[in-house]
Amino acid sequence: xxxxxxxxxxxxxxxxxxxxxxxxVWFIWEKKxxxxxxxxxxxxxxxxxxxxxxxxVTDGKNLYHISYSMERMIWRLCNVELEGS
Amino acid sequence: xxxLQRRAGGIxxxxxxxxxxxxxxxxxxxxxxxxxxxxxRPIAVIGSKERTVITTASYEARAFxxxxxxxxxxxxKLCPNLILVRGDxxxxxxxxxxxxxxxxxxxxxxxxxxxxxxxLDVTGSLLLFKTPENIASSIKEEIRNNLGxxxxxxxxxxxxxxxxxxxxxxxDGMIRIRKEEVSFLLEKLPIKELWGIGKGLEVHLNRMGxxxxxxxxxxxxxxLKRKFGIIGETLHNMGxxxxxSPVVPLEEEPDAKSIGHSMTFDEDIYHRExxxxxxxxxxxxxxxRARRNHYLGRTVTLRIRYKNFSTxxxxxxxRFFINDTFDIYLTALDILRFIRLEQPIRLLGMSLSNLxxxxxxxxxADKRKKEIVTRTMDNINxxxxxxxxxxxxxxxxxxxxxxxxxxxxxxxxxxxxxxR
Numbered sequence: 001x002x003x004x005x006x007x008x009x010x011x012x013x014x015x016x017x018x019x020x021x022x023x024x025v026w027f028i029w030e031k032k033x034x035x036x037x038x039x040x041x042x043x044x045x046x047x048x049x050x051x052x053x054x055x056x057v058t059d060g061k062n063l064y065h066i067s068y069s070m071e072r073m074i075w076r077l078c079n080v081e082l083e084g085s
Numbered sequence: 086x087x088x089l090q091r092r093a094g095g096i097x098x099x100x101x102x103x104x105x106x107x108x109x110x111x112x113x114x115x116x117x118x119x120x121x122x123x124x125x126r127p128i129a130v131i132g133s134k135e136r137t138v139i140t141t142a143s144y145e146a147r148a149f150x151x152x153x154x155x156x157x158x159x160x161x162k163l164c165p166n167l168i169l170v171r172g173d174x175x176x177x178x179x180x181x182x183x184x185x186x187x188x189x190x191x192x193x194x195x196x197x198x199x200x201x202x203x204x205l206d207v208t209g210s211l212l213l214f215k216t217p218e219n220i221a222s223s224i225k226e227e228i229r230n231n232l233g234x235x236x237x238x239x240x241x242x243x244x245x246x247x248x249x250x251x252x253x254x255x256x257d258g259m260i261r262i263r264k265e266e267v268s269f270l271l272e273k274l275p276i277k278e279l280w281g282i283g284k285g286l287e288v289h290l291n292r293m294g295x296x297x298x299x300x301x302x303x304x305x306x307x308x309l310k311r312k313f314g315i316i317g318e319t320l321h322n323m324g325x326x327x328x329x330s331p332v333v334p335l336e337e338e339p340d341a342k343s344i345g346h347s348m349t350f351d352e353d354i355y356h357r358e359x360x361x362x363x364x365x366x367x368x369x370x371x372x373x374r375a376r377r378n379h380y381l382g383r384t385v386t387l388r389i390r391y392k393n394f395s396t397x398x399x400x401x402x403x404r405f406f407i408n409d410t411f412d413i414y415l416t417a418l419d420i421l422r423f424i425r426l427e428q429p430i431r432l433l434g435m436s437l438s439n440l441x442x443x444x445x446x447x448x449x450a451d452k453r454k455k456e457i458v459t460r461t462m463d464n465i466n467x468x469x470x471x472x473x474x475x476x477x478x479x480x481x482x483x484x485x486x487x488x489x490x491x492x493x494x495x496x497x498x499x500x501x502x503x504x505r
Contacts, residue, residue, distance in 0.1 A: 001171065045179060063119075063120050
C-alpha cells in the first residue's frame with residue numbers, strides 16, 4: 001500500500017516548449033537525491049482552477065507519486081511505496 | 086435529437102458500422118500500469134473507506150473468483166495473495182478523457198457510455214480508414230502505446246450487437262458480427278447475454294417460456310407489449326438483433342433527468358441528528374451540481390439502505406422548482422419525518438428530478454439575498470475547492486463523493502465533479 005507523504009520537494013525537470021511536456025528527472029526528499037529511472041504513468045487533475053500534473057515514478061526500487069502545480073510552480077511528493085512494504 | 090434520428094434513419098439503407106470499446110478491468114489495469122510491481126499479479130481496487138467494496142479486480146484476481154462488489158474480506162478469502170490498491174478517481178477520469186481524445190481521431194460520433202465504455206459510429210470514417218478492422222486495430226494500438234492499456238472492441242451493425250461482440254472476447258478482443266451472421270448467432274444465445282436484459286426481466290421472460298434470443302425474436306409483439314408495455318416491441322427487436330438507436334455524441338446528449346448522489350457510511354448511522362447532517366451534506370452536493378448546470382427540480386427522492394442491505398426510496402414533489410441547498414434539505418426532512426426507521430442506515434442517497442432549466446428571477450428581496458449568498462458561496466468553492474465555505478453543521482462530516490457515477494461524462498452537464 002502507498003503511504004501518504006504530501007511534502008514539498010525539490011525537483012530537476014525538463015520543460016518542453018509548450019509547457020505541456022514536463023519530464024521530472026530527479027528529486028530531493030529528506031536530503032537524499034533520487035534519480036527517476038522510469039515515469040510509469042502521468043495524469044492530470046484540477047486544483048483551485050489550475051492544472052495539477054501527477055507523475056508515478058520509480059527509481060528502480062521504490063514507487064513515488066509526485067505532483068506539480070502549474071499555477072503555484074510547486075512540486076510535492078504525494079505518496080510513496082517502499083519496496084517490500 | 087432530430088438530427089440524430091435523421092442520421093439513424095438515413096443510414097438504414099446501408100449497413101451501419103458501430104463499435105463498442107470496453108476497457109478491460111479498467112481501474113486495475115491503470116494501477117498495474119502505474120506500479121510495475123503489480124503487473125501480472127492479482128490486485129483489487131478498493132475505495133478509501135474501511136467498509137469499502139472491490140470496484141475492479143485484475144484478470145489475475147478474477148481467475149480466483151474475485152468480483153466487483155465483493156468486500157475486501159470476501160476477496161481475500163478467495164485469493165489470499167490478493168493485493169488491495171486504494172483507487173484514485175482523478176487518475177481514472179483523466180485516463181478516460183485521454184482515451185476519448187484518441188477515439189475522436191477516428192470519428193466525431195463518440196458516445197461516452199461510462200468511464201470505461203464508449204460507442205463509435207464509424208460508418209462515415211470508412212473512406213479514410215478502409216475497413217472497420219483497420220479502425221479497431223489502430224484504436225487498440227493507440228491506447229496501448231499511449232497508455233499501456235488493453236481494450237476489447239466489438240464491431241457490428243448496431244449498438245446492441247456491438248456491445249454483445251465486445252463481451253465475447255476479453256481481454257484484448259476484437260470481434261465483428263456481420264449482418265448475415267446475426268440470426269444464426271442469436272438463435273441459441275441466452276437472453277441474459279443481451280445488453281439491457283437484467284435479472285428481473287430475465288425471470289419474467291423465462292416464465293413466458295422465452296430463454297433464447299431466437300425465442301424472444303419470434304414471440305408475438307402483441308403479447309410482449311401486453312406484458313411489458315412500451316418496451317415489448319423493443320424486446321421483440323432485440324431478439325432479432327435489431328437496434329436503431331443512434332450513437333449520441335456528448336454535445337447532442339439529452340438533458341439530464343435527475344441529479345443525484347449517494348454515500349455509504351464508515352459506520353451505520355441511526356440517530357436523527359446524524360442522519361439530518363448527512364442529508365444536509367447530500368443536499369449541498371446535489372444542489373451545487375444542479376446550480377452549476379443551471380437546473381431546478383420539483384421532486385426530491387431519498388434512498389435508504391439499512392444495515393441488512395434492504396433498500397427503499399421515498400419521494401416528495403413540491404409546487405416550486407428549487408436548487409437551493411436548504412430548500413432541498415427541507416424537502417428531504419419532510420420525507421424523513423414520515424419514515425419509521427427500523428434499522429441503522431448503511432447508505433443514504435438523494436436525487437432531484439422533474440428538472441427544468443427555466444430559471445426565474447426571485448421576486449422578493451429576501452429570496453434575492455438568499456440567492457446572492459448561495460451564488461457567492463458557490464463562487465468561492467469554485468475558486469478554492471468544494472466545501473471551502475460550507476454549513477457549520479457539516480464541519481464534522483467527511484465530505485464529498487468517492488464514487489464515479491455511471492452518468493460521468495468528460496465534460497458538459499452530465500459530468501460529475503469529483504470532489505476528492
